[in-house]
Amino acid sequence: MPEGASAALLGALREIVGPGAVLSRPEDLLVYEADGLTVHGALPSAVVLPSDKTEVQRVVRACRAHGTPFVPRGAGTGLSGGAIALEQGVVIECSRLDRILRVDAENRIAVVQPGVVNAELSKAVAPHGLFYAPDPSSQLACTLGGNAAENSGGPHTLKYGTTTNHVLALELVLPDGEIARLGSPVGVAPGYDLVGAVVGSEGTLGIVTELTVRLCAAPERADTLLGIFGDVVSACRAVGAIIASGLVPAALEIVDKRTIAAVEASVYAAGLPQDAGAVLLVELDGPARAVARQLERVRALCAAAGAREVAVARDAEERQRFWRARKGAFGAMGRLAPDLYVHDAVVPRAKLPEILERVCEIGDRHRLRLSNVFHAGDGNLHPNISFDRRDPDELRRVTAAGEEILRVCVEAGGVISGEHGIGTEKRDYMRLVFSDADLAAMCRLRAAFDPDHVCNPGKIFPSTRFCMESDPKARGYDRVELA
């Protein structure tokens, strides 16, 4: 249990945001002990909820004056421990900066505050025939500031790209308390692409207080096709065939048998066939006639890969139901066990069949309940391990299997995270992917923004005193205790 913030710092924070927007009682802080990855926990010393950028700036300066690190947090839906405060830091929650400041339909951009919920933006711009493309499964809760920190993806990033492809400009409170405006709404700004560097930096380079994002034109037609397969490996083969054919569906998602069972037993039930080994959800969007033609090509490719049946959603309502089932899959897993560990490795898509076989074998060998629901079109696996952390032996097996899975994926030419980020969760595995020189090069960026390591310290980099080589002021962190 941390000591809590000093009375002086708490006083300063209350002065800035008002007493109601500072949380410091242990029972209030408990909510912030973890993000969506519940096995990594650390209590913050305080939580502060600023309502505008000036308050964010003053909070940052107050933390600095008191030598306390700080961590930006959106909705806390992240899955890598990125939004937890190590070192008794202060959590700066951005949920009150929740306004859509401007929608410019003619130029297809929107200016938003970081606390705007992802799905709310698409809802707000729908009357203009526009939408915001990145759509993480948590889009009904997660915020755009958090999406920018994590470079979030989602099912539709196969065609439309991830958050980094959609953020044009950022306003950022830098770790020294200065406010910087990076990038430009016109998409081209003189100087280095600092927007590109900040998006995906997991809240370690500053606190985003405003985003200018690109909006996309809603397609004339979208169809969702359901390929029903006897096993997950043949569904993966269909994915490889679709990619190699040059088709670019809006989404290509695989849901395996265990996941189907969990979903169908939950409120997200969509009538997915429970006797199937896996279903492949294919969404095609674009001009109506093109979609109709591509649907036939996908149907043939699925059949050739061994689909026992290929069904097309009959109407918008059924289509929505399929997607609710897909996006609700993580929630439905709660039915299987108290805890869920979600991996996020990415592999070349052509290697999906063999990798999936090995992933399943690893789960079986460690006697774990492993299920797969993932962005197959991006090669982005999400092996989900359902477990009970109160069982120390099972927790040990979960960790061991996870590490094995990551190694298999990296050996196949992959990486350890496609959209969830490194956070505290995978920082010890960064050396599977990168050399010390590669990591030191990342630390140089960190040193340019945050030489004192006060902004979300302890994330991304291996837990040895890694960044010290490129920045002697950096401090090292030991492995986070598993709760």
Place this chain on the structure above:
Amino acid sequence: MSAALRKLIDALGADAVFIHEPRAVEGAKLEATLRPAGGEALAAALRLLSEEALPALVRGGGTRLGTANVPCRARVLLETQGLQEPLEIDVEEGVARAPAGAKLSALRGALAGSGWELPLDPPGSGTTLGGALAASAVGPRFASPRDVVLGLGVALASGERIRCGGRVVKNVTGYDLAKLFVGSYGTLGVIEWAWLRLRPVPEETRVCVAPLEPGADESALAAARRPSARAAAVVDAALWPEALPDGASRALVVELAGDAAAVEDDERALASALGVARAEAGAIDALRDAQGAGPLRVRIAALPGGLADAAAVLRAGGGAVLTHPARGLLWARFALDGPEDERGTEGALRAAGEAARVAGGACLLEAAPVAAREGREVFGGTSATLALERAVKRQYDPLGILNPGRFAGGL
């Protein structure tokens, strides 16, 4: 200098180091040219340049040498065309690892028949991959090199060789450093190779052209936003006289590409709305050449809604304009009466500055004689985040040996 050059010869071999009479390039006097034959040699060269504090002008194909601030404070030329490790194309995956020294034309040739194409098409024959990425060079079809790069191999100023990103299409494993190097004009590191995300060759491609009345900007924007439009430009007659019907002052050129049915539908829609007629596929190459030509050329980036006003200002100032309506980009070419034409230069730059101002956009002086660039910020004003950018530069190139003085803000 001579002791330093001797060390370079020892490290790279005599056939990779050329000592010559001081040569004036970009305001610098270059006393030697280095042509490292691969990544290791490049790293060795950079290590020595760092040790000797000897700054270098980094050059790929040389097609964008003039898009930079002057004078460059370099003393040697570092050429990257020797970075030629074998090209690796993964046709199942639609990705390729390509060396920085490869010419884009060679990469296109190697991809022919694979079902995939290179989503980079900047003007300039001889442009190398490394140069195109370092300069974030765009063309009529593909406007975003940053989104094409999946991973990079980079040699830092210290001589350390690093890798960022990877070969997979989705990746948040650590900082996205590739974004930092793409578009940094070689001031943070030298790109050795890149993993690129290819695009499937479209099933159908058609180019359509129509004369466009002045004031038809909204129609042009609507055309450029057709679902299958992958290149769309409004081009002034002066930039492309042979393609225009008699008497027309400007033309709309659209390339439709993708699903055959979508292309057909879009072509029909454009024919009925604007009277477009089918043109030869080579029209897009002509469009690319029009973009890259001229002794004095500016590029303005603005919101689509601001382009028409900017174009009007540029035309009034004597510029011939090429607009990409949906992308918010335009180029204006100005004639000069020789490289010393100060009046012509002044007039053109005044118009460009005014155009950027009315459009609320950013102006890049893409080409101009060295004399015209002296004392000017080619990248269009100083960045509001210059202190931060200086900190980044100091981290990656503390001694300032990579293209010193060339980039925005004199970085």
